[in-house]
Amino acid sequence: MDQHESPSFFIQGPSPFSRLVLFAALSISLMATDSRLHYLNEIRQGFIVLLHPFQLIANIPSNAFRSASEYFISQKTLRNENSFLKEQALYQNSELQKLGALKEENDNLRKLLGTAKSSSQPVKLAEIMYMGRDPFTHRIIINLGSRDGVEAGQAVIDSMGVIGQITRTYPFSSEVTLLTDKDLAIPIQIERNSLRAIAFGHGRDNTIDLPYLPGNVDIRKGDKLVTSGIDGIYPTGLAVAEVVDIQSNPNSPFAHIVCNPIAGIENHRQVLVIGFDKRNVDLENNIESNLKAESTPLKSNSKRNSPPKSHATH
Amino acid sequence: MQRINANRIYLTLIIALVFQILPWSGFGLYIHPDFVLLVLLYWILRAPKLCSIGTAWLSGLVIDLATGSLFGQNALAYALTAFFAVTYQRRLILFTVWQQTAYVFLLLIVNQICLLVLKLFAGGENPGWLYFLPCISGILLWYVVAFSSVGSHGKSKNN
Structure with missing residues (x-):
């Protein structure tokens, strides 16, 4: 309001247009640096740490609401949930006993065959802090970061199946790209006939595509897609998606296969982050360099009709 | 009449940033307005000497960092929007509330269009018409704020 007292009729300093040109040039060069050269990751990480207290403040209302609604939960619901969980634990314990025996047997058989033991991958429990800012990219932020040993490229699952992959880590949090994001690819296998393929997120309507498969491929509606495990990131046999629609277009050599993710991608608060298999450190380095290079966007890959080698490009 | 000092501007910008990074979810993500913008x-119209294209650009950078989008994307969009606001600032403060x-x-x-173009260049997908919902929620919020501020403005003129 002070400018009403002393209105300046002449613009002081550089004109708005020259300022706009300056700042536009600056931001365009920043965008180029960020997307192609990756010099700015450290700056971003440092800034996210500075922003962390603000983030905590911003999370207070929703956290308070949640804890309040948890406080006022009725005894009946709790009792029902408790009995359900007990029942579930009983079933799962009996399954687990079988699993222990099977694992033993499997290890023995592998020893007899002389192949390497299938190693177990460490798992960490994480909580979803919030959805990504942009509703048109499928990302979530979880509360584990590089301080907890989370690294870019690790897989994230829930109790039902794969949710996605960690694409960016900050000290206190990390960003997970969901399976349904256009930029995420995951190596899968059809449970029924062990056919291997690579699934891509569709982007728009929470579905997953299976491109690059010929029109006469042996896939039926209801087939379950599981992780193939050949990448060393995802353990073998995690549920990924279910085929819901197959269309073969006579004009295209490829079948159009639509799948729905099995994991409750938008329903859970707790997820598991799966650490890297120690044997696959080389592979991990490979993926990281792919993530850094990022010079092959998926569009060019899809034109080439061959599955891309990197599992996550973002 | 109280003078506007720079600290007040920065304080409100920080509050707007906290609003911006509230954990929105579901439909809230689609409709939540761009508080910082x-x-x-508001400040560009009220105090163009203190808050101008440079401030807009810097806030855009902060938003880029906070939201994890491409560095400079929001900065460019904010700078462009601020430019259009600054150019017509003198006329704008004489306009009626509706204008x-x-x-x-x-x-x-x-x-929003500037951001959309940048995102499409960066390899994003076409988001559809829902993408423009924040403009509508934003203008509703603006209307509330402008009403109150014009009221105080009239009072200060009478004084």
């Missing part, structure tokens, strides 16, 4: 436009609201609505759309 609204606060910026001002309409112009700010146009500015919000300019910002």
Whole structure:
């Protein structure tokens, strides 16, 4: 309001247009640096740490609401949930006993065959802090970061199946790209006939595509897609998606296969982050360099009709 | 009449940032307005000497860092929007509330279109018409704020 007292009729300093040109040039060069050269990751990480207290403040209302609604939960619901969980634990314990025996047997058989033991991958429990800012990219932020040993490229699952992959880590949090994001690819296998393929997120309507498969491929509606495990990131046999629609277009050599993710991608608060298999450190380095290079966007890959080698490009 | 000092501007910008990074979810993500841009436009119209294209650009950078989008994307969009606001600032403060609201609505759309073009260049997908919902929620918020501020403005003139 002070400018009403002393209105300046002449613009002081550089004109708005020259300022706009300056700042536009600056931001365009920043965008180029960020997307192609990756010099700015450290700056971003440092800034996210500075922003962390603000983030905590911003999370207070929703956290308070949640804890309040948890406080006022009725005894009946709790009792029902408790009995359900007990029942579930009983079933799962009996399954687990079988699993222990099977694992033993499997290890023995592998020893007899002389192949390497299938190693177990460490798992960490994480909580979803919030959805990504942009509703048109499928990302979530979880509360584990590089301080907890989370690294870019690790897989994230829930109790039902794969949710996605960690694409960016900050000290206190990390960003997970969901399976349904256009930029995420995951190596899968059809449970029924062990056919291997690579699934891509569709982007728009929470579905997953299976491109690059010929029109006469042996896939039926209801087939379950599981992780193939050949990448060393995802353990073998995690549920990924279910085929819901197959269309073969006579004009295209490829079948159009639509799948729905099995994991409750938008329903859970707790997820598991799966650490890297120690044997696959080389592979991990490979993926990281792919993530850094990022010079092959998926569009060019899809034109080439061959599955891309990197599992996550973002 | 109270003078506007720079600290007040920065304080409101920080509050707007906290609003921006509230954990929105579900439909809230689609409709939540761009608080920082609204606060910026407000100050650009009220105090163009203290808050101008440079401030807008810096806030855009902060938003880029906070939201994890491409560095400089929001900065460019904010700078462009601020430029259009600064150019017509003198005329805008003489406008009636409705004219001002309409112009700010146009500015919000300019910002959104600029962001959309940048995202499409960066390999994003076409988001559809829902993408423009923040403009509508933003202008509703603006209308509330402008009403109150014009009221105080009239009072200060009488004084």
